[in-house]
Amino acid sequence: DIQMTQSPSSLSASVGDRVTITCRASQSISSYLNWYQQKPGKAPKLLIYAASSLQTGVPSRFSGSGSGTDFTLTISSLRPEDFATYYCQQTYTSPSITFGQGTRLEIK
């Protein structure tokens, strides 16, 4: 299985901050990388697909970059509704699909 490692595991930030979350794959996955946001008690929500494509309806303050093994999710200016847990997901080896362990973004 391809292992997906996110860093940091948790992060404290303030409204208005610029935040970057990193996801590293244990082997190259090209651009087969998605990002999701999950709030407590809710299903995940797709933010970014194919490493850098913004899902329809997602605010432009979210952006993704990277290819191969190293990827980043950036929130340019945090809003209160962005405090949540974020997951990366690789689909390169479908059906053996794996998620990162998650990054919890908390209010400072």
Place this chain on the structure above:
Amino acid sequence: QVQLQESGPGLVKPSQTLSLTCTVSGGSISSIGYYWSWVRQLPGKGLEWIGYVYYSGSAYYSPSLKSRVAISIDTSQNQFSLRLSSVTAADTAVYYCARSASGTYGLKVDYWGQGTLVTVSS
């Protein structure tokens, strides 16, 4: 707007089979390019991919669960189902059904059900 809704028992005994159904509304389960998926989340933990099925009936499973999982589809009812056999307490989780769209760089899960908690306990 596609909507998905899980249904099934919230409590399953150890060694028995967990069975869940997902009803899709607002779109056809027979649409080309979409894979109907199951994902679970253990309590307080991250997400785990279970598998997916295409409208043709072809199903694909995560290797870690493959020996115990079966996913099927009923296009006449616009539903798909999950069966997980020989369950233990380690299978206690929130189970999500979801729609995965196929693209140039693999699948993306663009619609999710609300999730249903299944507890394995005697």
